[in-house]
Each structure stands twice: as C-alpha cells, then as structure tokens.
Amino acid sequence: MNSAESFSANYAEARARFRETVQSAGGAPDFIANPNRGPDGGELTTDIAWFGPKDAEKVLVMVSGTHGGEGFCGSGAQIDWLRRGEHTTLPADVSVLMIHAINPYGFAWLRRVTEENVDLNRNWIDFSQPVPENRGYDELATVAVPEQWTDESQRDANRVLRAYGAEHGPMGLQQALSGGQYRHPKGVFYGGDGPSWARRTQEAIYASYLGQAGRIAIIDYHTGLGPWGYAEPIMSDPVGSPAHNRGLAWFGATVTTPLDGSSTSAETAGDNLTAAPQVLAHAEVTGIALEYGVQSLAEVFLALRADAWLHAYGDPRSPEGQAIKAQIRAAFYGDADDWKGMVAGQSLAACRQAIAGLTRG
Helix, strand or coil, rough: CCHHHCCCCHHHHHHHHHHHHHCCCCCEEEEEEEEEEECCCCCCEECCCCCCCCCCCCCEEEEEECCCHHHHHHHHHHHHHCCHHHHCCCCCCEEEEEECCHHHHHHHHHCCCCCCCCHHHHHHCCCCCCCCHHHHHHHHHHCCCCCCCCCHHHHHHHHHHHCCCCCCCCHHHHHHHHHCCCCCCCCCCEECCCCCCHHHHHHHHHHHHCCCCCEEEEEEEEEEEECCCEEEECCCCCCCCCCHHHHHHHCCCCCCCCHHHCCCCCCCCCCHHHHHHHHHCCEEEEEEEEEEEECHHHHHHHHHHHHHHHHHHCCCHHHHHHHHHHHHHHHEEEEEEEEHHHHHHHHHHHHHHHHHHHHHC
16 A cells, blocks of 8 residues: 555645545545635535444544644545554444544645634633733744845844844744744734634534543644654653653653653643643543654744745735745645655554553553
8 A cells, every 4th residue: 555645735635535535434524614715715624534433432533734734744644544444443442533624724725824823732722811921922023924025034034033042042942933922913823812713613523522432542643843754742741640651651752742841842832732631621631743844943934934924914826925835835744755654654553552552541
C-alpha cells in the first residue's frame, strides 16, 4: 500500500477522499456545515465518522485540521488508517471517532487560523475570566504584523525580532510570538474574544458522541515544529500527573511537554488538549498532539506573519496573495512521498499504542 495516495492536494479533495474512504470502510459519514465558503465558493464542513460500538466506553478520537492548513497531515493520517483496515481489528470494547477538518475554513483558505483569525489552540479558555496577558507580544505586535509588507518593513521587523531574541533568548522570542495573545485581533496566534465556531463545533461533537465514554484517548495532528517528518508526541498535562504518566506508559519516553521545556513548542494558553479533561469531565482523558516537522521555525513564522498581513491588509486573490499561500502550504505540508510515509507510519504506531493503552488500563 502506498501511503502517499492517502494525502490530498487541497481541502475539497481531502473532504471528498475522507467521505469516500469512510463509506468504503462501512462507515456513515456525518458533517457539520461551516457558515463560510472556501476560496472556490465551495461548501465548508467538518466531517465526522464513527467506527465500533455506539455504546463503547473506550474511545480513540483522531482530530485533523485544528490549525487549518495543517489539515493535509491529519487528513492523510486518518484516511491511511482506514485504508489499512485498522478499523476492522479494533477490540470489541473500543471505538474510534474521527473528526476531519475541525477548522475547515483554515484548511480551505490555507490559513492556520479560523474565519475569526483565531488560533483554535489558543481559544479554549474561560472568557468569563480575565484573559491571559502576553507583554512580549504587546511589545512586538506592530512588527509581527506590520501594516505594510515590503522588503523595508521586513528588514525593520527582523532587526526588532533579533534584538528581542538576543535579550530574551530564542525560546523567549518564540514564547512571545506563539504563546497566545488576546489584544491584537489582526495579529498572529490570536486567541479571540469568545469561543470560535470551530471550538463550539468540537464541543458539540464531544457532547453528541462521547457522553457514554469513560476512557478517552485523543490524537490531535499538527505540523510546523521540529525536523522533517518527525512526529513529536506532545502532552499538555503537568509532569507527574496521572494523565502524563499514562502518556509516558502508552507512547514511551519520547513524550514531551512545554511545561518542562522538553518540547519544541512554547507553553500555550487555551489549547484543546488542556481543555479536554474539563469538557469531558465525566471521563478519563489521555491526549497527545503529534507535531510533524516541515520547515525551519524561522520559515514557519515568516509565512504566518505574511499570511496574517495578507488577510488584514492585503488581497488573498492577488498574485502576491497566491505567493504567500504557496509559502503557507510549504511551511505546513511536506508534499513529498517520504514525508507522507513518515506521517502515516508514526500515526499508525501512535493509534495502535493509544488503543492498547485504552484496553489495558
């Protein structure tokens, strides 16, 4: 079997391939329509599939497209899992819930963010409480996403960013830019001013499908950090907590967390894996993000800043806009057979580990 054939060139192809594969596997795909349209005018949906007993107490949840344009990876992994027939070998008391393109707007428009310019993994906070502060981003906001995207503005921004990195260290700069911010709606890594459509949709899916589950594993697929094709298993749970200990037992010693500095990711506010135990308070939850590397962190941040500028001040349909879209796609999708094979193989291993963990306790 060629895993590369499970991956798609764009959102519309990924959605059609997912639906077709689910049906071929004997599933009954469902969907929730997003109120927006894609760049081609096409419908946007989050698609859902369930395999196994409806009343299963143990459920593996596979989520793709949390960060929109990163959806190529998770979609391919989900489809590959089905094409390999893994759904036919599930233990009798385990089911699988697939959530395809939870952020369909971002996937279709090649954006990391939602239609609200919200980073979905900064959006899962309690908005009735004071929002987290990020003074580092406040200091960098005007250069992170300047009003003009020119060679001169980029040179000026690079000088400021390098100076901040020299003073606070590389991780200090990464934390300031990507940790999450709630004051600059046109900026990068914006957490929003309320629950986004994608967050509300994910909560509704959880409520509809997981009410009976007592033990839940979540694999959330991401790209953009780390070496080419390597899947870093990242957990959000505190080191030494029961959930973190389960993660180590299930997935091995390569598990990392931003909380102790072992991860390539900065420590973030409002990610869905941190929120899951509260949203699914009736169940034991063990969640990991599989983070696959594509390009360097500098290239990824540049692409994100360019895309934020494009949608705040530019024209996504212009030649400049199309060049930035190609830049975003290359930053988050390793469109090569070796990368796709690495994604599929490591995802397959993680899914099997999660199912084994759910089964043995």
